[in-house]
Amino acid sequence: MYARIWRGWTRAAQADSYEELLRSEVFPGIRAHCPEGLERIDLLRRDEGEEVGFVTVMWFSDRTALEAFAGPDGEAAYVPAAARQILARFDERADHYLVRHQDG
Template identity: 45%
Template sequence: MIARVWRGWTEPADANEYEAFVTETVFPDAKAEIDDLQSFEVLRREAGDEVEFVTIARFASWDAIEAFAGADYETAHVPERAERLLARYEETVAHYEVRA
């Protein structure tokens, strides 16, 4: 299994809308379309004058990651609506082999 880990930050006023979009639309839609998207987590914390989000999506294969993010899968996959809500975000994604 491979974990795809990414971070983005919102203004406090946009945090609830961003969280709802990611947890109710982005990942559920992807899970419905990609059999090998095993699970996802959305972590949230207050970080000074911003709200930080960490997403962790677990995929069964590299092919599933490519189905989610495209051929350039190390580049962040940020839907247009999410991009409007984010103050800033990591442009690349880290992938880890899940060992335990």
């Protein structure tokens, strides 16, 4: 199993709009692009005062599935245009980790 971790931030006033965009458009679009090997997508949210931080963790069954999603520049962030309009800032690169243990 592989985890792809990415971070982005919105202004506090945009946080709910961004979360709704993720749920209604971005995540379904990812699912359509990567139907096999993507086990799940987790969304984490944290209030940081004037900003709200978001972390997405995408869980892939194997390296082949991760590479099918990530493409030739495997760690480049996937940030659709609609998300770029809402985000205040974001990581240009995602981090990939080999999962060594899961408890549960």
